[in-house]
Amino acid sequence: MELVTVEDIRAAAGRIEPVVVRTPLVPVGDLLVKPESLQRVGSFKIRGAYHAVARLRPAGVVTHSSGNHGQALAYAAATFGVPCVVVVPEGTPRVKTDAIRRHGAELVVVPPDRRLAAAAEVAAGRGLTLVPPYDHPDVIAGQGTIGLEILADLPDVEVVAVPVSGGGLVSGIAAAVKALRPRAAVIGVEPELAADAAESLAAGRLITWEPARTFRTSADGLRAELSELTFAHLRAHVDAVVTVTEDEIRAAMRHLATAGRLVAEPSGAVATAARLSGKLPRGLTVAVLSGGNVDPALLREVLQTADQE
Known part of the structure; x- marks a missing residue:
């Protein structure tokens, strides 16, 4: 299987430069945070989605998404003036579905176990190009531009911690x-309640968790399973995948908001x-804050918990 190279990633950086915010490394205590929540769609997903559309130049696009990739693809499609359909699972936070519609995309809501099949059906029935949220080399290359930026800003980085979903x-x-x-060291991080990547690496083979298991976590953006393509990248390049609890995720959301003045959705805080929970190797560390599209009620609840402690 052919993996994405640093040359692919450098080419992607040139294509996405017109729309992507060059996010800084923000000190939060003794940790450096890469806040992709500052992107114009509120998450890193703009990098991969825009790159795929810019390179493929399709007549129209469709995707399945937990919300953030859908927003990003809708934005990219609007920029290039092509139609976009986004399939999301039931229960997707309204802050994300509203943003998808705001960017002009058509929204299709289906049961969680139907999202991939529904997107494929729309693609075949309407002649649209499927741009998946992670299982595509152009999407992976776009996301990889974050790595280039981290190394440009901190050449001696020792640990890079990254959320893992698909x-x-x-x-x-x-x-x-x-x-x-x-x-x-590149360390993947996922919720204990959606720990298929950690289990897959430990087993040396791809293991998938059904939606009934992964939908227990509040980190709605981290419920997807790995693909053969992404699993091959993890086996080749990722040193380990660690897991965090729901309480640890909420504590990190509070810490980012109060100590760093950074808004993180649960997925972005892992x-x-x-x-914070001592699960990373020692050394100069960058944590990727992947997105800040949090439901306002959830953020309020998390912050009120801090006030009561």
């Missing part, structure tokens, strides 16, 4: 980091949670 983000970042600084 694996596109950690695949791209790890490909960039290991090509340019192979001594740095890398910071791994550092």
